[in-house]
Amino acid sequence: MNMEKHNSSLVVELSHPDLVINVGKVTLGEKNRNKLQKAQREQEKMRVMQAVCALLNSGGGVIRMEMANEAEHPVEMGLDLEQSLRKLIQSSDLQAFFETKQQGRYFSIFVKSWSSDLFPEESSIKFRICSLFSSLYSRSGTSVFLMDSREAFDFLKIKKRNAESSSGKEPSSKNTRVIPQGLHKSDPVFLVFQRDRFEYGEILGFPESQYTEFKQFSTKHIHTYVENIIPVYIPAFANTGGGYLFIGVDDKSKRVLGCAKENIDPDYLRKRIEKAIYKFRYFHFCQSSCGINFTLKIFDVFAKGELYGYACVIRVEPFCCAVFSEVPRSWMVKGKHICNLTTEEWVSRMMGAEPELTLLCDDFESQLSLAGGPPLSKPVYSKKGLEHKKDLQQLLFSVPSKHLRYTPEHLWKELSSQHEGLEELIKKEMRPFSRGIFILSRSWAVDLNLKEKQGVICDALLIAQDSPPILYTILREQDAEGHNYSTRTAFTLKQKLVNMGGYTGKVCVMTKILYLNPESAQESLEGPCSPIDYPESYSLADTQQMEALLQSLVIVLLGFRSFLSDQLGCEVFNLLTAQQYEILSKNLHKSRELFIHGLPGSGKTIMAMKIMEKISNVFCCYANNILYISENQPLRNFLSNKNICQSVTRKTFMKNKFENIQHIIIDEAQNFRIEDGDWYEKAKKITQREKDRPGILWIFLDYFQTSHLVCSGLPPLSAQYPREELTRGIRNADPIANYLHAIMQQIKKNPPLNIPPESLEMLCGAEWAQGVPGTLIIKEDLSLKQIVTFVADTCKCFFEKGYSPNDVAVLVNTTREVDHYKHELLRAMRKKRVVQFSDACDMLSDHIVLDSIRRFSGLERNIVFGILPRAAELAISDNILVCLASRAKQRLYILWHGDY
Template identity: 40%
Template structure:
């Protein structure tokens, strides 16, 4: 059962590939007002339908099922009814009803198909709000009128408020002097003397005429009659929100607004009762601060209760003089009338969340990490979407789509080719059934679309195939050995999750549904859907509009669904956004080396190719596919900072090699190793222990010999025995100038260090150098300088000051040295000089890389982590470490995303 706080019964169908909500029996048709004498009941029905529609608009769309009370109802001749149409029209304004709703009658039920809400311009060119709302419950003063702000205007007001807050914060000024009378400014109004004098009186005379009237800061109300308390309770929140959101002002109750004469109010009330009523109204108010608000002021008001005296000083009521202060952010009279789906509930969006969603904007990437380009913007996406960024100058979203899921001029293109060939060779009767005649499109085969969508795998499913083609809605074929009731449920759930993610993650804004079909693998026969017993006892036939998807846009949304992951820069910027895997990274995870077939894999990845990102994605898939608990997956690395970084992702147990060798891991079934080239054997043979623990599970080893930090035996098998082996050569982290510098160091390493090793290793390393490629064209900055120690300190300080003035923060910067001893040499002088320059900075170790402080640590401890800007101080090693000197410098350089400064010390 789904609650919408109305009298109409509401239910949800939870076993269907779409959100289906039933609203019980309602009166439909143009003449519904004549058919229904109970206006309140009809209004309740309309409100229920509008709320449900609002929830679906904000949650990716869906279907509303309304049964007609009139058994003779005919949508074709009677439509939906004027009042309901008006409710939908106001809901989606400034869009048209047909932009978001389609209607189809099945029996006596009307199916209302709801397309997702989407920010951005409407058909008439006007701007739409980020989310859909029935009412904002935000008020403002407009001349002498109090008006509720419509959602579109609310977005504009809120953005102005946020800009105002940022401006005040940046200026860091003391509050300015009181502004001129009735001028518009950011401070509370200095009220004119007549109002102040009037409010300071102990009593006034009945019929006395005020010598001032209504204006932007004054509202007059009479509130006469027996419904005084009701009117006070209903109207006070509105006026409090009005003045708080505008410029502050006075509400005088007990004065006729037309004649300006005192009429009094609350004659039968006591002053304490009135004060209690006002306090109760005040407590209903919802004040919300923006994230960038430093004032965090309280919403305030003051009340003066003035006696009204008639002839012979008879008591004739009161005047309520409320002074409402201007609020630093926004004040709601109550939570916005805006709704969303929360699992199987329709939930009202609370004021704070509504404010956050309404004002959501893309992060200021250009200032803080110039290596990214926008692929999906919040300004033109459904409400649940997060911004998506790809690497600047790299394969953009449409290029990734063309690489992974190209659409031919005719016919159906099967992807990935190897998996299609394998499946259709094994089950030849399926090939023709899943490739319809005519049209063009893509058939995307997966061992489990449920796993691809982060859902639990069903082991009875052989494979899934998603067909996206012209002139038909997307179809998801679930291929099984035999039909069972729970398999139909799994198929529908997977189709449901795919539809939701295409909209709410991938940003698809068209009319969309995903049709599930269950197939028997050997015969290719369709398995009929079992009969269901629920309120929803008929099949949905979607309107024709759903059968003509925008294939290109749909496939681009699918690429976002499958390739997106949370960016590690999200924490730096203070807002979550997504990055995209490269095609090379994606294919390793999804097609070339699927871990169910390749339980042990050696992944050789060049610096900056995203090995740790793939390791994290791999563990998520292991957890879902193999039905694992967190304690059954183990991530092993060499240093503490990388362990802390991965532990925060809450995918697996995370330990260092030393801890792994000292403790028992009896519950562990699967192991992922990162930075394996730097593992030592001082605590014992880690490889042998890990191999034994994971003998029946997954064992993937990520390594990069170019970043080796010691020359001792690391327990890895001989290079020729590292099979199967996969290579990552597409660099995604570093600017192209930094990448070129890294390639130079790689060639030096190959020509010197590896010349002493076996020929197979050397040929392999040479090939990696030749195959290395930068995934983008963002150049970044590289400086290599020779200076004295004092000059290095001065240069670092001046550069940091410049970076701060350009909008960078401490969280962007890391300062690295070859050893901890060299860190000690520079640490205190640098920090002291920065403090003398009045720069409020802190230095932290690599363990605290998520803090808004400059990381100051050794190269080895920062291995596996990254920051936008890296200073490498005097990367010269002792004689006994000369063999790995270039490796350490390469490791340090590869940590820098956008700017790298290599500073050698001269005597």
């Protein structure tokens, strides 16, 4: 089992707004380094290179070292260090990733995050992380080569493709090849291998080749010598078609020389070789878990009829995937430690494959691709038809052409009016900057999913021309923890700009603390600045650089983990809409209670999750202090799996006291009822227990999706204040969205009695993401047999195209009808060899969901079949259709059961 190894000789300094690694004392300067003994020079170089590798793979940062040698004048690093840096990035352009600066006895290397997009002309540079040593060997002709990162990437890509093309076969190395020359039974090498003895001095009848290697025994330290060549030649043969390693044969004369029996113990030699081979590491793209397949033979060597000694031959079979001589040497910063990646981590990060979105390509467009991105970045997609990150950047953070812009304007005006002297203080600080954007927030820490700090008036991020980004923290008065807060926030921002936002330029975030003395409006005290003196190249030179950084900031602020992540098996991010972001940016201290009316597919559940994360950080509370309430169990279960809150149904809420709860989020409130009591009044009482510090009560609802005719328990529409509206649909493909709009128009014209007509006026502002193809099929008057046959046949076609059962939901009108259809559906599915069903409570399983429309409220699937009886609940039939249709992202099939 591969274990992470920490390097205790390297220190990650935590008092800076950047990753800073202290490597201790290092001798610098070409002449000085040449005077060092080889062991010391290599030891110093290894410390520096490990730190460089870790920063390249972790978003960039700074390496600090103290010069071990005396130097009155500035010195260069040294040729051996520069050559190692070039080898690490496989480019002669050191300036693209490294800059150096000497200050007295201290020397700094500024490291930019690795990204291959800086070499567009070198299309072969595609590997996603840097490595000191790949541990992958290959055979070419009669030579063995250690693969560099570029070669390792290409090798692994081929192995992965071969494994995928042979999927479905029995996972065995025998499936991956035709027997190559050198391993065939008619080959002279194979025939020699069948013997059990050699004659001393005999000449073998074949030369070294792609499949044969001759080595003599060392005259000293025989076993150690053999143990050292095994990790080179055996993996090389395994990775490149197999072959034979002869030990005890002269490579020039092809004469068998062996090793004198007095100098070798054959049994001990066998154990040492086998032990060395068993240390190899393996990575499988296929379903196999096998290790290397080899045959080891110790041959007797006779001279004039007497036993002279021994020779050794190892026959190596081609390996199905990748054999590593040891764990690759590639480093990454993890928390406070610098860790060597495991073999599995290394391959996964090296390949960095885009998630399989081929079936969803019509729905989504890429906002941030892994290709050329920083090593820790994740793919970001948005629904087609929504704003691209460039559009969002222009909408939220546009850079003016000739002045400094303060944004958001409403917050700038609010803060200026609330805090006397704040406007003068900030404008004084901004005088040196003529162009850029000053982005204010009540807490940049909360925006970055960190805890809010008391006493912070506001934070502001300056993105200005000819300046690095600067994070300003304005405190009411001096605070010993203020510097730590500012440093931690800036550090997180810098890391996220690169590792989440995908920014590939040189970037740092400087910090500056300002104090606003309430007794003297004009007095300000400048807090400690960042002690790191970054090179000029870390300043933003022009509009293009500023906008590129701000687009990464858009991903940081608006990105959220997509529900697709669980389905795809890798982390994928989506972006909030500008409308969603503006609501989530509200000051929670002033928006304690809020009603959010959202049209179908507008992302209310996503909003509920995001606001609970923000509540946790703003009020420094825990998951057991936040309560999420829904009407149905499946939605409750879905939120419970996120571990951000307690999650209950309305019925459970009405039965218990919830002593620890401070904040409540209610979802799909239009379908609540008062049969167990006044849930709204109870929620208000809980969140207002502490009169001086009331909690949050946010209620999400959509009257168009009301699925019953009784009282919901919501206050009158006039009392639902303050109120916000989500009018942009982001879920449904065009045909489904158009159908939804038409049905909602009918509801607006003739609403059920329990829905306030004024609430439906928001339909006038409705808009849906356009340009997303999809399917809407409505079939009338079908028999039960026709319905189940259609569902089974259609599912079979989708599964043959690559869709999976967890893409599909079959929804019926009521829970009573589930059993009515289940038996017939199962029988039809078995005939088509299609998989089993589960109810909506088991949403994350790889099954087709079969449940009622009501119980599937708040959830979604790519493909939805709706089975409806003609005579059911005519008064709210349109509402039921909205509930059904809004659950389908790509394809919707409405099947009317005529004889039910």
